Amino acid sequence: MLRIEKEGRVAKVVLDRPDKHNALNAELIQAITDAFRQLSTDASVKVVSLSGEGKSFCAGADLNYMAEIAAFGKEENYQDSLRLADAFESIAACPKPVVAYAHGACLGGGAGLLAACDYVVSALDAQFGFTEARLGLAPSVISPYVVRKIGIGHARALFLSAERFDAETALRIGLVNRLGDSADEVVRMLLENGPVAMAAIKKLLSELPSWDSGQAREETARLIANLRSGDEGQDGMKAFLERRKPRYQEE
Incomplete structure (x- = not known):
């Protein structure tokens, strides 16, 4: 589901559902929250990295999870959405710098995870999108983090169109900070501070x-x-x- 690997003063958080393109479900959402809250108070950790195992960083919501929440009433949906909000906030509020590496599919909540991070390095072949409107939904919980990253103008266009975009576009609008094969160089840079x-x-x-x-x-x-x-x-x-x-x- 999720694993944490420590190398010196770096904690590597790895989304580990490769057969599902690391899609978010209730268990993974809670695991993200728990991991970042734990690392926030770990004095041995100076920098945190976030990545996804397999072909994608995170392809958004898991299909089975979507089927479950579709059957929820309004109050159940509200409580579930609060737990999702906690996951994004646990990343953004972490006092350590959080560096993400994006590759493959980075859609919906997956793009939201990137927006909650401090620094994002992306593979050139990564694909991004805030595709919720295609499902009759809105990228609501991730919006505070995305708007902070890319601004209201880009968010308005990409949220409403639900279009997918490439890594060079993500770099241009500020969702991604640099293109590369890994986040290792950025992690080394942060360790100097x-x-x-x-x-x-x-x-x-x-x-x-x-x-x-x-x-x-x-x-x-x-x-x-x-x-x-x-x-x-x-x-x-x-x-x-x-x-x-x-x-x-x-x-």
Whole structure:
């Protein structure tokens, strides 16, 4: 269903339903939530990667799962949708940087998983789409993450048309950050950075849109002051001046 592999300070979360193109069902959705909540508090982990086993990253909702939820009443559907929302939020709220590798089919909720991540590397042959409208549905639960990534204009066009698009288009609109054969280079790059700083950056970017100019002035000044005077920032600045590696690169 899902497995976690640890290599040094990297936790690799792998969707593991290759015979179903890693399509989402209730069990996988819960496994994603549990995995990212666990890794969020694991001090031994600095970077998290997310990928899919087999031919696809994630082809959206599993057909059997869709048959089940089609029979649900309104309240059951609401509770099920909240559990789905928890899965996406567990990724977005993870204080560690989350890097995804997209390949094959990345449709519906699969594209939503990518949007919840911080950095997405894609194979050139990956196919994307927010195809819910073809089923008389809407990409509702994933919309906060997708709109943050690609903007309301691209979301409006792609949600309403339900068209599929390629990796180069995904790169152009911001759903994907770079094209490549793996996410390894990005993971190595992130391992060079301070973990406290990266967690602070994620929190800053999450809260910044809700601040007015006065609050932004105060909060951003307070954040950089805290980082400059903290152990990690002190070591990072001294290491730069002394032309040595900071401790967080040697751990």
